[in-house]
Amino acid sequence: MGAAAPGASPLTEGNVFATSQRTHRCGDLRALHAGTSVILGGWVHRSRDLGGLVFMDLRDRAGLVQVSFNPDWSAAQVIADAAAVGVESVVLVEGVVQPRPDEMRNPDLATGDVEVRATSIRVVGPAVTPAIPVARGKNDKLPAEDLRLRHRYLDLRRPELQANLVLRHRLLQITRQFLSERGFLELETPILTKPTPEGARDYLVPSRVHPGEFYALPQSPQIYKQLFMCCGFDRYFQIARCFRDEDLRQDRQPEFTQIDIEASFIGRDDIMALSEGMVAAIWREAGHDVSTPFERMSYADAMERYGCDRPDLRYGLEIHDFTAAFAPLDFVVTKSAIDGGGRVRGIRVPGGAAWSRKQVDELEALAKGAGAGGLLRIKKAEGKLDGPVAKFLTPDAEAALALNEGDLALLVAAKDRVSHPALDRVRQECARRLGIVDDQARRFLWVTDFPMFDKDPETGALSAVHHPFTAAHADDMAAYPDAPERWRALAYDCVLNGLELGGGSVRTSDPRVQSRMFTLLGIGDVAEQERRFGFLLEGLRAGAPPHGGIAFGFDRISMLLSNGTSLRDVIAFPKTTAARALFEDAPTTVPAEDLGELHLRSTVEAK
RNA sequence: GGGGGCGUAGCUCAGCUUGGUUAGAGCACUUGACUGUCACUCAAGAGGCCGCGGGUUCGAGCCCCGUCGCUCCCGCCA
Numbered sequence: 001m002g003a004a005a006p007g008a009s010p011l012t013e014g015n016v017f018a019t020s021q022r023t024h025r026c027g028d029l030r031a032l033h034a035g036t037s038v039i040l041g042g043w044v045h046r047s048r049d050l051g052g053l054v055f056m057d058l059r060d061r062a063g064l065v066q067v068s069f070n071p072d073w074s075a076a077q078v079i080a081d082a083a084a085v086g087v088e089s090v091v092l093v094e095g096v097v098q099p100r101p102d103e104m105r106n107p108d109l110a111t112g113d114v115e116v117r118a119t120s121i122r123v124v125g126p127a128v129t130p131a132i133p134v135a136r137g138k139n140d141k142l143p144a145e146d147l148r149l150r151h152r153y154l155d156l157r158r159p160e161l162q163a164n165l166v167l168r169h170r171l172l173q174i175t176r177q178f179l180s181e182r183g184f185l186e187l188e189t190p191i192l193t194k195p196t197p198e199g200a201r202d203y204l205v206p207s208r209v210h211p212g213e214f215y216a217l218p219q220s221p222q223i224y225k226q227l228f229m230c231c232g233f234d235r236y237f238q239i240a241r242c243f244r245d246e247d248l249r250q251d252r253q254p255e256f257t258q259i260d261i262e263a264s265f266i267g268r269d270d271i272m273a274l275s276e277g278m279v280a281a282i283w284r285e286a287g288h289d290v291s292t293p294f295e296r297m298s299y300a301d302a303m304e305r306y307g308c309d310r311p312d313l314r315y316g317l318e319i320h321d322f323t324a325a326f327a328p329l330d331f332v333v334t335k336s337a338i339d340g341g342g343r344v345r346g347i348r349v350p351g352g353a354a355w356s357r358k359q360v361d362e363l364e365a366l367a368k369g370a371g372a373g374g375l376l377r378i379k380k381a382e383g384k385l386d387g388p389v390a391k392f393l394t395p396d397a398e399a400a401l402a403l404n405e406g407d408l409a410l411l412v413a414a415k416d417r418v419s420h421p422a423l424d425r426v427r428q429e430c431a432r433r434l435g436i437v438d439d440q441a442r443r444f445l446w447v448t449d450f451p452m453f454d455k456d457p458e459t460g461a462l463s464a465v466h467h468p469f470t471a472a473h474a475d476d477m478a479a480y481p482d483a484p485e486r487w488r489a490l491a492y493d494c495v496l497n498g499l500e501l502g503g504g505s506v507r508t509s510d511p512r513v514q515s516r517m518f519t520l521l522g523i524g525d526v527a528e529q530e531r532r533f534g535f536l537l538e539g540l541r542a543g544a545p546p547h548g549g550i551a552f553g554f555d556r557i558s559m560l561l562s563n564g565t566s567l568r569d570v571i572a573f574p575k576t577t578a579a580r581a582l583f584e585d586a587p588t589t590v591p592a593e594d595l596g597e598l599h600l601r602s603t604v605e606a607k
Numbered sequence: 608g609g610g611g612g613c614g615u616a617g618c619u620c621a622g623c624u625u626g627g628u629u630a631g632a633g634c635a636c637u638u639g640a641c642u643g644u645c646a647c648u649c650a651a652g653a654g655g656c657c658g659c660g661g662g663u664u665c666g667a668g669c670c671c672c673g674u675c676g677c678u679c680c681c682g683c684c685a
Contacts, residue, residue, distance in 0.1 A: 048646095052641075052642045053642045053643065055644050129636060133619095136634095137646045141618090144619090144677075146676075146678085196685090198685050200684050201683090219684095250679075454685095468685070577677080578676085578678095
């Protein structure tokens with residue numbers, strides 16, 4: 001193999017992947033390369049030794065190509081060497097691209113019209129037998145996830161995961177380009193920040209130079225980005241890593257990436273329009289057309305019609321209120337619920353009358369699991385209504401139900417706090433059973449006008465639904481100065497098919513209003529406000545423009561656009577649900593003297 | 608913090624219901640044969656702390672208790 005000519009840069013000639021050691025990538029070779037002498041570097045994906053003839057599938061990031069070793073063009077020693085290489089070893093192969101005869105083409109392979117006739121092979125990175133297979137048969141199951149994470153250096157070689165990370169890269173680039181072109185500055189914020197006792201648990205980092213004091217890893221760059229606005233940076237974004245020390249889920253990691261955006265002199269509609277353009281650009285990069293603007297729905301509407309603040313609009317089964325029609329009924333379940341301040345609401349399921357008692361019992365179990373006392377069922381079969389309530393129904397109630405032949409009504413009689421989540425669960429399950437969820441459809445939606453505060457039903461304490469820096473509708477504050485639980489927030493969530501993609505708000509830019517919000521949230525002491533949020537309040541007092549922003553969950557977006565179901569498949573080195581990194585084996589114990597330097601002592605018994 | 612599922616060869620799994628000779632299969636691996644394969648084929652071989660600890664029993668992969676790991680869900684995630 002000849003050395004590159006001194007001074008020659010192979011990164012020219014229109015093939016940016018050529019280097020001093022290789023000329024092409026395996027997966028890039030096509031019929032047009034026929035006759036070209038090439039040097040390839042790649043991993044041995046699989047090989048087939050026919051005795052005297054060896055075929056090797058060589059893999060790199062671009063894909064697979066077949067290399068053939070044959071006495072007609074390969075020396076005996078070259079064939080012997082090829083036959084001896086183990087899978088997943090790294091080799092450099094020199095040869096000539098040749099078109100394959102028609103009957104030997106492989107239509108399943110992008111490079112299947114050609115093969116590389118090898119004249120030399122050099123093993124530059126021999127591999128031990130892989131602990132988990134990289135090359136898989138069509139019907140082979142994936143190894144267990146803990147093994148895939150433990151041997152991530154092998155799992156990430158799989159073309160599927162490579163494609164996911166390549167797509168992730170492209171989505172990052174298009175996001176940066178979109179925002180950059182619109183004057184947004186990519187500004188970095190600290191990873192070592194100030195602990196905030198609200199919200200999720202912080203990851204804490206002990207300070208060595210300040211005994212007993214701690215940094216926290218950011219749950220989001222929220223306050224910093226608002227300070228950028230106070231500084232006049234006007235338009236900010238960051239692909240920001242965020243950390244939350246909470247228990248995990250399939251779609252939740254302890255560290256995650258969000259597209260974080262903030263802008264000045266804007267209102268809600270500005271942020272929404274910008275976001276729609278960005279989301280459309282991201283989806284387009286993944287090959288999907290998205291029409292804008294997105295639908296909008298108020299929080300109150302979403303809860304009333306779907307029992308959920310991020311409704312999946314790909315199907316109907318909307319919730320209806322039958323309270324007025326059921327109020328006169330002499331039926332204890334509905335009567336007591338209504339008398340107690342509740343309502344009778346539910347959905348009509350076309351064709352549900354055919355479901356068995358057991359099937360409907362399963363739906364009731366779901367409703368009960370969500371907190372409901374039960375699920376009332378009324379079906380219309382052979383022209384008459386049937387169910388425990390049926391004999392109590394007045395003509396008015398029957399008319400209100402408006403059931404068609406074969407319909408099933410599923411009702412919950414309870415306060416909204418109970419019936420919303422119960423009906424949400426039942427509605428989703430019914431849609432799934434009916435098979436009416438179109439998985440090709442993309443129903444983007446803005447949910448707006450969230451309440452500012454959530455009131456604890458027992459203590460009466462208020463907590464922020466979005467976060468404490470969100471602005472409220474000015475007219476609500478004026479109309480109900482003493483009933484903050486009635487205020488609507490200038491907050492908005494971007495929802496796709498029942499999944500939350502992102503959320504944001506217009507912020508409170510008046511420091512006096514911000515201080516009042518803290519007071520409403522139970523931080524009435526001014527000194528306490530200054531201690532915890534002084535660095536924001538000072539910034540606001542120094543002259544703050546009206547501003548607002550939004551953050552999108554980038555991992556989840558990558559997952560959706562990779563058609564995956566697990567965040568772990570779009571993150572190179574993810575944690576397990578126990579927040580453990582199996583490959584590098586973190587977290588881990590550290591020597592007591594290291595702790596001592598940080599002024600810490602473990603309370604856990606040494607093993 | 609709570610509940611469910613899983614844990615047997617390097618990998619994917621069977622065996623457990625009803626305890627009983629030497630724990631099996633496919634793939635991978637090793638050796639051999641094979642000149643157009645592409646999940647090559649064929650033959651032979653090697654490979655096991657049945658997660659770990661304890662208990663019941665004449666006898667435990669199988670039953671019981673505990674524990675660890677992974678996973679899914681609830682709580683939690685302003």
